[in-house]
Amino acid sequence: MSLWRLEVLRLVRTRRWVALFSVYLFFGFLGPVTARYLRDIVSFAGGDRSGVTITFPAAIPADGMARYVSNAVQIGTLVTVVVAAGALAFDSPPEMGVFLRSRVNRVSSILLPRLVIPFLAASAAFVIGALAAWYETWALIGALDTSRLLLGIGFGIVFIAFVVALVAAVAQWSRGLLATVMASVVALLVLPILGIASAVGRWLPTSLAQALANLPAGGEISPYIGASVVTMVSIAGLVWLALIGARRREL
């Protein structure tokens, strides 16, 4: 059995693929519904009992994707971090690392499948969720600009690659699964805060997560191209850091 098949089995047998796909699909179907029926939902929840009348603008197609992104980026990214960490923290416990490391000439042959398979799975889940949101937006609210939507999905995939690469680097420089998840989540939370505080926000990888919401709404493409370049360079740097960490680690 190859290390690539091992990673596919990890996703299937541990049901991690179910967690990934169910989260993105759930929000993919839920987002446009909440955008279309927000007024009714608030009304059912008793929004005018205090005598205050809340007026919502009529839903536009871009709202469907915006709802999907606002939910999927948070919960979906968290699930992606956990799934990636489960594969990439392969020295936890150390005896597991001994089994693998003592049988390969280069540690990169262990690392590569554990980077690629979780990335592909998370990307596929994100795309399927986006396609579900796209279909339901079309059915409930109206059509979206296809090329801008596909571009937004592409930027979202680049962001997922960044998330997996970040987890890979953190996993090789920290001890244990929990430490990997916690440190990765903290890093992903700190990045947008940095963006708020300075003018570099539009260049940060985390800005790509919003592309699927902003581009169908008519947002500019150029900031995301710049952020994509920064993210690609960051991914290369993080993978290099992961490799250095994996080579340096002693068991």
Added chain:
Amino acid sequence: MIETVALTKAFGSKVALAAIDMVVPDGSIYGLVGPNGSGKTTLLRILAGLRRPTSGEVRLGARPGEVAVLPDTPHFDSWLTGREVASIAQRLSDPHGDPGQVDAVLQDAGLAEAAGRRVGGYSRGMLQRLGVACTIVGKPRLLLLDEPASALDPQGRREVLDLIARLRGTATVLFSSHILGDVQEVCDTVGVLDDGRLLFQGPLESLLIGAAVPRYTVRLRPPLEPIALSLRSADWVDSVEVVPPDQLLVRVRSLEAAESKLPETLAAAGARVVSYAPEEISLERAFLELTR
């Protein structure tokens, strides 16, 4: 096959290995014995390339793919079956090996019936057997085994020791253990490690004969002290220890001298002898002599 020169490993101010000069002959089964914390696992992991030495040199006569390592508590993904784990081990270490070899080694390790079960349900002993199977499935030239039989029941230990013994001549085996009986049974070469220092290494016979001082156990009727006093005055006796109620442990300078002079010395002292015999020299006793 393995040679280390002044191999030293320090964790901060704690020296785990102090200038180890170790030689493991090609094709031998080398037993590394030592108490807990003596540095056995650290030494094995440095040899396996899993840790870096602080200083010194390691020379291995095997390429990375020809070395197999078994940790003391093997751990595998719980959702894999035993057969899948062994299959991964073979794929990584012997990619062109016969797939039938996987079932053969699982059979040898006593896991034929459990091969299709997920390892999450294996006992610790079964995991250790699976670890041994994974170690030998790739037909390595060098095996580094850390306490390979420590978690096994007597039957399991017997089977694992037989597996290791069968590797004699086809591979070089270095295994650490604190079960001295296992080492004495299987190994032809022994290294004694204590507090990071290699106190002895060489053929097992040299350790048993050279390191352990010959000793006689004499059982007799009381009183013991006058007889002990008489023996202590003999020039061929090194020391006499009284073990109440009826034993004397007589350390002698040579077994030959004791064989000829012990009976007459006991008779001259008026001892009422029940029995006497040279104490069998075990690895355990030799080890205790070296490390005390």
